[in-house]
Amino acid sequence: xxxxxxxxxxxxxxxxxxxxxxxxxxxxxxxxxxxxxxxxxxxxxxxxxxxxxxxxxxxxxxxxxxxxxxxxxxxxxxxxxxxxxxxxxxxxxxxxxxxxxxxxxxxxxxxxxxxxxxxxxxxxxxxxxxxxxxxxxxxxxxxxxxxxxxxxxxxxxxxxxxxxxxxxxxxxxxxxxxxxxxxxxxxxxxxxxxxxxxxxxxxxxxxxxxxxxxxxxxxxxxxxxxxxxxxxxxxxxxxxxxxxxxxxxxxxxxxxxxxxxxxxxxxxxxxxxxxxxxxxxxxxxxxxxxxxxxxxxxxxxxxxxxxxxxxxxxxxxxxxxxx
Amino acid sequence: xxxxxxxxxxxxxxxxxxxxxxxxxxxxxxxxxxxxxxxxxxxxxxxxxxxxxxxxxxxxxxxxxxxxxxxxxxxxxxxxxxxxxxxxxxxxxxxxxxxxxxxxxxxxxxxxxxxxxxxxxxxxxxxxxxxxxxxxxxxxxxxxxxxxxxxxxxxxxxxxxxxxxxxxxxxxxxxxxxxxxxxxxxxxxxxxxxxxxxxxxxxxxxxxxxxxxxxxxxxxxxxxxxxxxxxxxxxxxxxxxxxxxxxxxxxxxxxxxxxxxxxxxxxxxxxxxxxxxxxxxxxxxxxxxxxxxxxxxxxxxxxxxxxxxxxxxxxxxxxxxxxxxxxxxxxxxxxxxxxxxxxxxxxxxxxxxxxxxxxxxxxxxxxxxxxxxxxxxxxxxxxxxxxxxxxxxxxxxxxxxxxxxxxxxxxxxxxxxxxxxxxxxxxxxxxxxxxxxxxxxxxxxxxxxxxxxxxxxxxxxxxxxxxxxxxxxxxxxxxxxxxxxxxxxxxxxxxxxxxxxxxxxxxxxxxxxxxxxxxxxxxxxxxxxxxxxx
Numbered sequence: 001x002x003x004x005x006x007x008x009x010x011x012x013x014x015x016x017x018x019x020x021x022x023x024x025x026x027x028x029x030x031x032x033x034x035x036x037x038x039x040x041x042x043x044x045x046x047x048x049x050x051x052x053x054x055x056x057x058x059x060x061x062x063x064x065x066x067x068x069x070x071x072x073x074x075x076x077x078x079x080x081x082x083x084x085x086x087x088x089x090x091x092x093x094x095x096x097x098x099x100x101x102x103x104x105x106x107x108x109x110x111x112x113x114x115x116x117x118x119x120x121x122x123x124x125x126x127x128x129x130x131x132x133x134x135x136x137x138x139x140x141x142x143x144x145x146x147x148x149x150x151x152x153x154x155x156x157x158x159x160x161x162x163x164x165x166x167x168x169x170x171x172x173x174x175x176x177x178x179x180x181x182x183x184x185x186x187x188x189x190x191x192x193x194x195x196x197x198x199x200x201x202x203x204x205x206x207x208x209x210x211x212x213x214x215x216x217x218x219x220x221x222x223x224x225x226x227x228x229x230x231x232x233x234x235x236x237x238x239x240x241x242x243x244x245x246x247x248x249x250x251x252x253x254x255x256x257x258x259x260x261x262x263x264x265x266x267x268x269x270x271x272x273x274x275x276x277x278x279x280x281x282x283x284x285x286x287x288x289x290x291x292x293x294x295x296x297x298x299x300x301x302x303x304x305x306x307x308x309x310x311x312x313x314x315x316x317x318x319x320x321x322x323x
Numbered sequence: 324x325x326x327x328x329x330x331x332x333x334x335x336x337x338x339x340x341x342x343x344x345x346x347x348x349x350x351x352x353x354x355x356x357x358x359x360x361x362x363x364x365x366x367x368x369x370x371x372x373x374x375x376x377x378x379x380x381x382x383x384x385x386x387x388x389x390x391x392x393x394x395x396x397x398x399x400x401x402x403x404x405x406x407x408x409x410x411x412x413x414x415x416x417x418x419x420x421x422x423x424x425x426x427x428x429x430x431x432x433x434x435x436x437x438x439x440x441x442x443x444x445x446x447x448x449x450x451x452x453x454x455x456x457x458x459x460x461x462x463x464x465x466x467x468x469x470x471x472x473x474x475x476x477x478x479x480x481x482x483x484x485x486x487x488x489x490x491x492x493x494x495x496x497x498x499x500x501x502x503x504x505x506x507x508x509x510x511x512x513x514x515x516x517x518x519x520x521x522x523x524x525x526x527x528x529x530x531x532x533x534x535x536x537x538x539x540x541x542x543x544x545x546x547x548x549x550x551x552x553x554x555x556x557x558x559x560x561x562x563x564x565x566x567x568x569x570x571x572x573x574x575x576x577x578x579x580x581x582x583x584x585x586x587x588x589x590x591x592x593x594x595x596x597x598x599x600x601x602x603x604x605x606x607x608x609x610x611x612x613x614x615x616x617x618x619x620x621x622x623x624x625x626x627x628x629x630x631x632x633x634x635x636x637x638x639x640x641x642x643x644x645x646x647x648x649x650x651x652x653x654x655x656x657x658x659x660x661x662x663x664x665x666x667x668x669x670x671x672x673x674x675x676x677x678x679x680x681x682x683x684x685x686x687x688x689x690x691x692x693x694x695x696x697x698x699x700x701x702x703x704x705x706x707x708x709x710x711x712x713x714x715x716x717x718x719x720x721x722x723x724x725x726x727x728x729x730x731x732x733x734x735x736x737x738x739x740x741x742x743x744x745x746x747x748x749x750x751x752x753x754x755x756x757x758x759x760x761x762x763x764x765x766x767x768x769x770x771x772x773x774x775x776x777x778x779x780x781x782x783x784x785x786x787x788x789x790x791x792x793x794x795x796x797x798x799x800x801x802x803x804x805x806x807x808x809x810x811x812x813x814x815x816x817x818x819x820x821x822x823x824x825x826x827x828x829x830x831x832x833x834x835x836x837x838x839x840x841x842x843x844x845x846x847x848x849x850x851x852x853x854x855x856x857x
Contacts, residue, residue: 036742037735038367039458050458085367087516088531096531152563159571169592171571174564175534175557271557271564273532281364284733 001314005307012303016296020075023295024068027288034058034084034286058084071292085287093278093290094297100176101274103186104194104266105259109252111198112205117248119202120209121241127214135206142203148265151196155269158192174271193270197263201255208251212244219243242316249316253309257302261294351550351837355855358555360565360577365532365558368515371498372450375460377844378558380497381578382535384848385554386433387500387520390424390443390479391491393757395852398841399602401658401758404495408443408521409479419486419796422494424479430544432503433525444473445504447481449511450496457511463774464493464762486796492759497845523549523851532558543851550837550854569597569830575855576831579844580604582646582707589830598833600840603648604825605655605763606754608712611819613746614780619698623691625817628748629672630684631723636677637715638823645711648826653764653809656824657842659798660760660805671814684723698747700727703737712822713750741777751777751819756845760805761793767812767819778818785811785818 035054039047055061059070074081080090123135155171162170172188179186216222217240225235264276275294282290313320363378371379371387391412394405406412409424416423430438451468453459467490470482483490500520506513518526523545524537538553557574559565566585568574570592581589589597612619612628619625634650642648652670654661667673674680688694702713710731717727727748732740740746755763765773768789769781788811792804812818829840837852 032735032739036739047458053456086365086531087368087512093531096533155563155567159567162571163592169571171567171573174559174568174573175530175555268561269564271559271561271568273530273558277364277532284735286735 005311008307008310012307015303016299017072019295019299020072020292021068023292024071024288027286027291028064030283030286032286033060034288035060037286038085075296080293081289083282083287083290085282085285085290090290090293094275094293097273097275097278098297099178100190100267100272101260101263101276103179103190104197104263104272104274105256107190107194108198108201108259109256111194112201112255113252115198115202116205117209117241117245120206120248121213121236121244123206123210124213124217124244125236135210139203139206139210142199143207145200146265147196147200147263148269150199151193151266151269154192154196172270176273189270190272193263193266193272197259197266201259204255205248205251208248209244212247213240216240216244245316246313249309249312253305254302257298257305260301261298349836351547351852351854352856353550353854354552355857356553356555357551357835357850357853357855358557358574360568360574361535361556361558362560362562362565362577362579363558364560369518370512370515371500372446372453372502373458373460373515374498377579380845380848382529382556383500383518383520384497385522385524385537385549385850386518386526387522387849388430388438389495389497389499389501390447391495392497393495393841393846395847395849396839398839398847399657401655401842404491408438408501415486417482420483422481422483422490424481426477426479427544428477430521431542432521433519433540434503436503436505438501438503438521439476440473440479441476442504443479443501444471445507446501447471447479447499449502449507450499454511461493461496461498463765464489464496464759485794487761487793488796488798488801489759489761489793492757493762495757497756497843497848522849524551524554527553534558545851548851550852551850554850569832572596572832575835576829576838578829578848580646580825580827580829583643583828586828586830596833597830599828599830600838601826601828602840602842603655603657604646604827604844605756605758605842606752606825607647607651608709608822608825609751609753609766609819610716610822611741611749611751611776611778612817613744613748614778614818615744616747618691618693618696619747621691621693622815622817623687624693624696626671626814627684627687627691627693627723628720628725629813629817629820630674630680630687631725632672632716632719632820632822633677633680634673634823635675637719641708641711641715641823642826645708646825646828647708647712647823649824651821651824653767653812653821654760654805655755655758655763655842658758658760660802662806662809666806669814670810671817672820681723688723688725695724695726697726697728700729701737701740701746701749702729702731703750703752704731704733708825709750709752716750716820716822744777744779749777750822754825756843758842764789764792764805764808767808780816780818782816782818785816 035051039050039054059067082089083093119135123132126132159169159171172192173185176189177185222235222240225239261275261279263274264280267274267277279294282294361378361381366379366382367374369383389407390409391404392407394400394403404412408426408430410427413422413424415421426440426443432438448471450459451465451471453462467483467485467487468481469484472480502514523540523543525540527536527538529535535556539549539551543549565577566581566589569576570589586599612625614620638648638650649656652662652667668675688696700713703709713729717729720727741749741751753766766776768776768785770776770779772786788808792801792808795801795804827840834856835853836856837854841847
């Protein structure tokens with residue numbers, strides 16, 4: 001097992017280098033110049049000498065290969081550079097936002113699992129009954145509804161309901177406080193976005209759970225278990241569900257990794273200062289250093305999540321062995 | 324009869340006193356924290372000298388002092404300026420070329436050190452003559468300044484190359500914060516990432532993309548102020564978040580401005596808990612034609628496009644959905660140098676008879692061989708009011724058979740298109756802080772004189788008319804010179820179309836008192852005179 005983990009981690013290195021090369025090239029293909037945007041975005045006169053000095057300072061005048069090797073060498077030393085836009089260390093820029101995104105992603109994942117697995121299983125077990133139809137409707141609605149729209153609607157609903165019931169509209173706090181500082185403030189802020197994101201997430205997972213369960217329930221070994229006279233509850237819990245969860249776990253892993261950097265609109269709707277918003281700002285500002293760091297962060301999250309998912313496979317299905 | 328007249332007079336007197344804002348009813352209360360929204364993700368830096376965005380002003384202005392400013396209790400005035408750090412407004416000497424300011428002796432920086440004239444002169448030298456490696460965004464405002472000196476710790480002298488009415492308004496620039504000389508000497512970039520001033524509030528904390536906090540400066544030199552114990556600015560780029568925050572009282576207000584729909588929503592829902600201040604805004608969209616491209620090098624075509632637009636009917640209609648309202652020429656409508664309605668109606672594009680105007684437009688297009696003209700209108704990817712204005716213009720041009728397609732691009736490429744001349748026609752903007760018509764109208768000069776003019780034309784006559792107006796110090800003669808420059812710009816040469824000026828609408832919780840709206844979202848943001856009636 002340990003050897004397998006080490007091997008997987010080593011295999012991640014070419015993935016990271018490939019991703020680094022790709023994002024490095026792509027960022028330089030985008031027309032524009034961070035210095036021109038930075039110095040003249042408000043319409044101020046852009047003095048060519050200042051632009052030149054800025055480019056020099058940021059190393060943008062160096063040959064591309066030098067810039068790329070610098071970039072790789074810095075990352076090998078865990079030096080992620082400073083934002084070309086704000087001048088702050090990238091690690092600080094990301095460090096401020098990561099807890100918000102991580103918390104939302106974790107909470108949304110928990111919500112999704114709590115909703116999706118029981119409902120998806122029930123839906124499969126009660127195939128083509130009214131219960132199955134209701135669950136499928138809920139799931140399809142969740143897939144079809146954009147999270148940001150749901151976010152806006154949930155905010156409006158909260159405001160209107162509190163206004164009608166108390167006469168004073170209430171909305172969740174709009175400035176983030178870490179859970180260890182003020183858990184109530186923190187929960188009031190992140191619960192609604194987590195539910196909003198979690199609902200869509202659960203819808204996708206619910207569909208996957210249902211179809212995987214339906215497939216497994218038609219397998220020969222389930223028929224054998226039934227013919228042995230095993231209790232249905234044991235068949236479902238021990239034999240069917242664990243096997244059906246394999247694709248579900250993969251899906252949960254992919255969705256979780258996506259949530260770290262992909263909640264752009266939801267973060268805007270709820271005024272969450274997360275990685276998604278930072279991503280958009282970094283690209284808009286042509287802040288190559290920050291964009292590269294963010295892409296690498298997401299790549300790392302995907303690599304780690306995939307590793308965790310693979311390890312979970314072994315637990316769920318003893319037939320899978322790591323060698 | 325006499326009694327009735329007397330009662331009328333008494334009634335009128337009471338009404339007038341109440342309208343003037345009775346001090347007995349509105350004496351400021353001490354204490355409380357003002358939470359306000361900042362419509363941005365984060366300021367690019369804290370350095371006011373370097374930045375041009377309101378995000379920097381709304382974030383950091385409460386921590387700084389300036390030399391002079393618009394009157395905090397009457398910031399709508401376009402001609403009055405008062406001291407902040409100086410003791411009294413100076414009378415210019417040397418034929419209007421020397422201004423000597425005496426600096427208050429009781430000002431301390433937040434680190435406890437004394438603020439002197441050396442700090443003021445050093446900060447101003449950095450703004451006007453930025454040292455190599457530093458950026459000053461408004462250096463072009465101060466072309467008239469020759470030297471800035473501090474002969475002693477209490478005196479700052481500005482020596483000008485020529486006398487001009489543009490100097491004092493330029494000096495009241497809200498970004499011109501006074502920094503500590505010693506810090507600048509050690510690191511000229513220190514103020515980009517740090518805050519340390521002498522303003523009404525002391526910096527407490529900043530969470531990037533989240534909030535900025537300040538606490539009352541007990542040593543503030545305007546005695547009794549600030550009234551608040553502290554301030555919290557919360558960053559939120561999305562308008563719906565800001566409006567919901569005000570609605571639910573998570574925040575008391577925002578200072579930039581909201582569209583009419585948001586105002587109506589807030590007023591409808593919160594009733595008397597919300598009050599609204601509004602004002603003409605010293606910002607406007609102007610349509611620039613690319614003279615380097617045919618057929619826009621032909622004045623007849625530009626004039627035709629100017630004549631097609633019905634400003635007088637369009638402005639009130641647009642004002643219902645967008646943040647625009649007043650029809651104006653090249654000068655902000657509230658300024659003494661602005662054209663009256665009658666004067667405007669003499670200029671192409673402002674004629675009172677739109678049918679006559681459009682008939683002339685069609686004739687000009689035909690004469691220029693540009694019938695059925697089609698072009699691309701480059702616009703900024705900002706709803707209010709850019710896209711509304713762009714869509715309105717396209718509708719107006721259609722009425723003379725011109726077909727324009729709107730190409731909406733993000734801010735960076737929008738600037739890029741204008742700077743590189745890669746456009747046919749563009750919806751540009753001219754957004755200023757202090758109303759300073761002499762400087763504000765520089766936007767209509769050729770690019771070789773004014774780099775942020777993007778039409779790509781050369782026009783020596785325009786420069787001549789502008790200079791005549793710029794160097795004129797007699798108000799009447801200057802006004803006449805401004806009319807000549809305006810007529811030449813908008814009518815004779817039709818270099819640009821000035822669309823209706825923006826209109827600033829600021830809703831606030833009714834318990835917020837003391838803050839007065841100004842014609843710019845950059846002005847009056849130190850919050851020293853704000854108090855909470857809770």
